Amino acid sequence: MRRSKYYIPTQKEIPQDAEIKSHIIMIKGGYIRKLSAGIYTLLPIAQKIMIKIANIVRKHMNNAGFSELVMPIVSPKELWEETGRYDIYGKEMMKFNDRHKREFVLGPTHEEIITDLVRKTVKSYKELPLGLYQIQTKFRDEIRPRFGIMRGREFLMKDAYSFDSTKEHAVTTYKKVEKAYNDIFSEMELEFSEVAAQSGPIGGDTSKEFMVHADVGESIILKCEKCGYVSNNEKTELVEIKNEKEVPAPMEDIETVNIKTVEAVSGFLNVNKSKIVKTILVRAADKFIAVLLRGDRDLNMDKLNNILGVDASELALEKDFVKLNLPSGFIGPFELPIKDIYADISVKDLCNFVIGANKKDHHFKNVNIGRDINIDKYYDLSFAIEGDKCPKCGGSLDSFHGIEVGHIFILGNKYSKSMKAFFVDDAGKRQNFEMGCYGIGIGRTMASIIEQKYSKEKGMYWPLCVAPCDIDILLLNTSDEALVKVGDELYNELGKTGIDTIIDDRNINAGVKFAESDLLGAPIKIVIGRKYLENKKFEVVYRKNNEKQFMDHDTLIKYIKEIIGIKI
């Protein structure tokens, strides 16, 4: 295309609300425009990239035996009530009424819709396994959309669903998708990790996340340097958190006026946070429980919920403390009027520690388990952090940030059961489908590529398979007819071979063209300036390695075909 006729509304200023690289580049480079919080228009170059990413995903999903369909974005409330997710999904789900006052939702995901479809159409084991996917807009009314399309409310997602006759077959399908995902992200030249993401009731290797390595990633990943075990910090199991043995000192009651937080207690008493045990009051299923954690550890609500066997629990509010007549900021396990106490393994073997005294403005010092308080069982309740022990081999865990671009999951019969989705097996018996679901954020993948491939010095580099165009010709001087002719001829010649070329034929400053070219990130950049007229050599940069070369016409064509050939 000719840049003069193409729509790429760039801007020089960094938008006020853009914080991360990909967001800044996408706004400056004319990829996206915000319409409302978390809602964006995809402009032509972004749309081209999205289509290419989607097509790579399609190719590998098709290979894995899945068929593409498209489900409606709007679905009736009743379907969501069948699984109970109408309430569980809560405020994230955008709800509205039609003119007849019937209630509908904008699909945040499509398990219910696909299960409904399959239960109505698939009746026999002979039709299984069945794999279906769509590339569809999703809407989730996120609490806090941010980072441009990285965490938007409206976003494009590939979501796939599998239906198998047995658990074993479901695992086979799951493995196929796992392979497909590895191929997809590898093809896009992303550095990523496949990360364990589930330790709950289903257990085992039944859920994995695909994480693109990036400092701005919202997920924290732990990796064992010794055995290579990788997991999301939300899911990393902890077997042991070491505490030093000490000679017990006598317990003391200390006045701590208005000293409420671990931070404050630590400073006031001059003790390390790891020598404080915090008592967290949690409301779970209409009753209150207390959780004991070492002061430097954070409570992982997911782990707690799994242990309690509840879907959700929440921290007690100030009014709960009032109701229970507990002094907020000073509660502790000593004579606590809450009988359900869950202690984290970080508290085990801890000696001479500090706890709240259950008395306003008082803490106890030198508390010891067995002597002052009793704990008969320890649970794994905290987030793993760098330096913790690997649950597999005992090695040390390292941590880094990642962007979750894909998630694969074995669902079992959770949906097929609640929605009464059956098939008849080879023994003539009615069975629930064994399901799996598999997502990839298409827009988020695009943003992730920018996070990894853009640098201030070299500009953006889009891998050929996803690039908004293959070649970017910078025609620096449009008032020089001879040069214009050279540019046009090259542009037309490449166009005829089907190579996707853009030529910057605008009558503007060279600096602007270079700056915008760095934002566009076409893998091959060709510069035609006055220097060309001297020696008839094109300046060519392959952005992947940022190598600048000068070559004559025939060499250039050969070079381009070589590089583009890699793609085909």
Next chain:
RNA sequence: CGGGGUGUAGCGCAGUGGCUAGCGCGCUCGGUUCGGGGCCGAGAAGUCGGAGGUUCAAAUCCUCUCACCCCGACCA
């Protein structure tokens, strides 16, 4: 949802009671430059987020409201 912040030209911002609201970038026109968002000149462009109030006088003070952004949602 809690806390904080911001809304003034397309974008980034200045303007804390006083005349006709400014600056940079962008845009238009003219000139110049012609390999890293260049330079000179001229110009177009604003219901100062909205509503109400205080005042002789409001972008500026007050109330309400809307939108957007940031932090938090680990507090024991």
